[in-house]
Amino acid sequence: MNKPIIGITMGDASGVGPEIIVKSLAHTDILERCHPIVIGDLKMLERAAGLLQADFKTVKIDSDFNFNKLEDNKVYCYDLDLIPEDLAFGEVSATAGDGAFQYLKTAIELANSEKIDAICTAPLNKEALHKGGHNYPGHTEILAELTDTEDFSMMLSSPKLKVIHVTTHMGLIDAINSIEPERVLKVINLANDTLKKAGIQNPKIGVCGINPHAGENGLFGYGEEEEKVIPAVDKALGAGVDVEGPLPADTLFFRAQRGDFDIVVAMYHDQGHGPIKVLGLEAGVNITVGLPIIRTSVDHGTAFDIAGKGIVDERSMLEALNQAIELAPKK
Known part of the structure; x- marks a missing residue:
């Protein structure tokens, strides 16, 4: 070869x-x-x-x-x-x-x-x-x-954790406003396709919520999870993707790095970058998927x-x- x-x-x-x-x-x-x-x-x-x-x-x-x-x-x-x-x-x-x-x-x-x-x-x-x-x-x-x-995303990969982003380089208010079910679904599918190509037959995907505690049934935020995330997760499930969410980000990353999920879908830049960088800057790699x-x-x-x-x-x-x-x- x-x-x-x-x-x-x-x-x-x-x-x-x-x-x-x-x-x-x-x-x-x-x-x-x-x-x-x-x-x-x-x-x-x-x-x-x-x-x-x-x-x-x-x-x-x-x-x-x-x-x-x-x-x-x-x-x-x-x-x-x-x-x-x-x-x-x-x-x-x-x-x-x-x-x-x-x-x-x-x-x-x-x-x-x-x-x-x-x-x-x-x-x-x-x-x-x-x-x-x-x-x-x-x-x-x-x-x-x-x-x-048109359909691409930033994926961060480290030995213990992989994260793919719905939004990246924009302010937090703009990021939340730009999140739509269609985009969330595209990123879930990009994660699924990328890991399958890497040899994982049935990737387990965890999807972050937008608000603390993933909104906690409307207690936090203005229904962003119900409007922007849940429809995408439901469609992915219907297509046979092994996906779960929206889940509270404060526990999802811990669960992923211990092996419960193969990849996490993060909603915005710092939500996904922070956990990867805590694990060590020397271990993280940025991969653009969808290109x-x-x-x-x-x-x-x-x-x-x-x-x-x-x-x-x-x-x-x-x-x-x-x-x-x-x-x-x-x-």
Whole structure:
């Protein structure tokens, strides 16, 4: 079986992206299991290797490269050459924000043309992205637009817990207003289909309520569970999906991590992100489901406060690479 080709986007070059890439690709088992192609700026990788005192060698490639000529145990860099050498660490930069967008756009083009088998993304900075002229909430929305995908969701995966989101990057009031039964049903089905493809024959899905205690029969809120969640759960049950809810979020996540459920459907960003991150930032992986291409990501930000210090923990990137390798189409 041929090894999958994993495109690794550098993210915001002012952050820890280059460092976690260098640290992760120093793990020889990754090179034994895939062909990694870093999509970014070669000089930023070399700068990161220098501050880490790492013996990190890459092969520079461009659009003329023959992807059938990849060699084992080598790291390739699809060098876009967008970032100045003196880019400051840990600062919001329009140049770095635009660079992060261009790296991802290039990776999507390579995936669409079947030159790479999966995308693994280092973090970008949303403020820098906007300053760079790209008004998206984050990676997920860029991927959806550039692949013409309407039904998608963010899934966070860790060894003990998987969470998929009905809404993500919006304010809490807007998130609650935007929740509709059709969207909840789509996310339940995305969760079910994704886990079945991963080998779980009959996934057990727990669905969060919106209000404390899932509304407690109208005691809390204004009937959001009855209006927005229950119709979706009932339809999914009718279609044979093993789903339960709406359930109180304060106990559902505990039950899921002990094994009662294979995945939790969270209603909004912090409802789902909080439990995953309590279990450990180094263990979490962000997977965009519903796309025509595989995309995984670290579950942390650009960490501007420690960028350039060589102390970032690469374990989330390692796990994201492992997930990309596992999920990539088999040849």
